[in-house]
Amino acid sequence: MISDGTIVTLPRNRKKGIDVNEFIDNTVGKPGSNQRNQFESELKMEVFQELIKAARKKRNLSQEELGQLIGVKKSQISKLEKGYENTSIITISKVFNALKATVRISVEIDGQHLEL
Numbered sequence: 570m571i572s573d574g575t576i577v578t579l580p581r582n583r584k585k586g587i588d589v590n591e592f593i594d595n596t597v598g599k600p601g602s603n604q605r606n607q608f609e610s611e612l613k614m615e616v617f618q619e620l621i622k623a624a625r626k627k628r629n630l631s632q633e634e635l636g637q638l639i640g641v642k643k644s645q646i647s648k649l650e651k652g653y654e655n656t657s658i659i660t661i662s663k664v665f666n667a668l669k670a671t672v673r674i675s676v677e678i679d680g681q682h683l684e685l
Contacts (some may be wrong), residue, residue, distance in 0.1 A: 614652060617661060622650045624668040638667035 598604040625635050625646075632646040639660075649656055649664070651680045676683040 589672075614656070617656070618650050618652050621664055621668075624652075624665065624670050628668050630668075635664070635667060639663045 593605075593608075594600075597608045625632070630638075632650070633643040633645075636643045636646045646664075649651075649660070663673065
C-alpha cells in the first residue's frame with residue numbers, strides 16, 4: 570500500500586518479470602526520496618504489527634488478555650495490530666516482554682552494524 574491509500578498490483582497478463590526494487594523505484598520513488606522513506610517506514614510498522622499479532626496468537630492470548638498483561642484495553646491492542654495509531658518503542662517493548670519474546674534492534678551507519 571502506498572501512503573495515499575492506493576494499492577498497486579501488476580497486470581495479470583504480464584509475461585516478463587520485473588525486479589521488486591525496480592518496481593518500487595518506479596511506483597513509490599527512488600531510495601532517499603521523501604515518498605520512498607515514508608513507504609519504507611510504513612512497511613516496517615506493518616511488519617511489527619504482524620509480528621505482534623503472530624506472537625500473541627502463538628501464546629494463545631486474546632487481545633483482551635494481552636491488554637491486561639500490559640495494562641491497556643483490548644481496543645488499544647486491536648489498534649496496535651491494525652496500525653491505527655503511532656506506537657512507541659516502549660509500548661512495543663512492553664508487548665513483546667509480555668509475550669515472552671526477544672526483540673533485537675539493528676542499527677546501521679555508513680554500512681556498519683552497531684551492536685551493544
